[in-house]
Structures are given as structure tokens and as C-alpha cells.
Amino acid sequence: GSFLRSYCLAEDGVGTLWAAAQTGKLFRFDDAGDRVVPVGLPWPVTGVNQLRAIGEDRRGAATGRGAFDIRVGAGGKVLDVAHFDDTNEMSSIGPVGEDVVLGTFGLETQLGRLEGERFSPQGRIPVFNVQHILEDEDGSLWLSTDEGVLRLRPAAFEAVRLADEALNRYLVSFVQTEDGAVYASDRSNVYRLRIGPRGATATPLLDEPSPFLLGLRTDGRFVY
DSSP states (O other), X not given: OOSSOSEEEEEOTTSOEEEEETTSOEEEEETTTTEEEEEOOOOOOXXXXXXXXXXXXXXXXXXXXXXXXXXXXXXXXXXXXXXXXXXXXXXXXXXXXXXXXXEESSSOEEEEEEETTEEEEEEEEOOSOEEEEEEOTTSOEEEEETTEEEEEOOOOOOOOOBSXXXXXXXOOEEEEOTTSOEEEEOSSOEEEEEEETTEEEEEEOOSSOOSOOOOOOBSSSOBO
């Protein structure tokens, strides 16, 4: 009974079909009996907006009361339900594992990591009303939003070569300040790095280099 969604469907790793009603009730399809059966679920949820199967034993649910991780056992029995984010009106959920993408009906999408039974946000994308998240075979995430389709691609590290080849071997610590500047140290000096399309240059900052600098730290503005 909803103009947005009536049932959210998901298929797990063994081919079992699951469905979550907009009212919060959970069901699975019983192949042997050729029928849909209810699954008892100990959660205070109304308004399930997306259900996602993760392998054979986990289900992720984006709901009106945040995101939930549902663990199931043999025969579809629910073993545990973890409420790992309480953001209101969660619209969709991406891959659940170490890394999670949570879409909302608000003004942003959250990227983060599961730490125990809590969601730790690591970043935000300013897109409005994420309706669905799809992971393709290349590991990219496609977000269907009210502002169009957004693609999030995994990024690999790209090698950056310094003009002074000797520094490539000995840089031991890096920090970035809140203005975006990158600083690095080798065993005797501190450098400000400027990275361009053809590589990077390093400007030494200490007039009297000291031996055995072991590391840099920053509070956002200052470098220690």
C-alpha cells in the first residue's frame, strides 16, 4: 500500500527469493512448498525501501528508521538483527561488508565502513533522493537519483614520480593539511609536494636539515 514501493525483492546466493513489505514484514519464497512464507523479524520497522541479499546468510535493509544488517541461518531463520545506522529515511543500501554505501531521501549519500555493529561515515556525496544502488561486475556502483544517474568507480593507486629520483626511495611520512597541501619527510628534511600531470616536485622546507626524522603529523593547519 505505497505509491513508492509495495515490496522490495532480493535474491540470495543460493537462489532463494526474499521480499520485504513496505510495512516492515519479511518474507521468503519456499521452493519446496511453492509458496511465500513469513520470516519472524525482531525489529521495530515500518517503511522498508530496499532489501539487499549479501551472500547466503546476510540481508541488508534500508528503512525509514535507518539501515539494518539481518543475519539468517538454515531454513531462512533469522539469527540476529543489527541496527548499524539510525539515519532517518534510508532509501537504499550498497554492498555490505567492510565498505557500505547508504542512500537517503535527504540531500546526501553516505560512504563508510561497518565497525562492529555501527556505521562509521568516511565521506558524503551531495546527491538528492537515492532510489537504488546497483553494483556491476567491475565493482562500480550505479546510483539512481532525482538528479540523474551517478557512477562511483573504485580507484587504484597511481604512481607519482618525483623530479628528484633519490627522494622516491626515502620518503617515509606524508600528511595533508586542511588547505589540500601535501607534506612529506625523508630521513633529514621536510618537503612540500606539488603534484602535476607530469609528476611531482618537492620543495625542501628546513634550512638546517636534521638527521633521522621519523614522521609527520598534522592537526589540519600545522605540520609537526
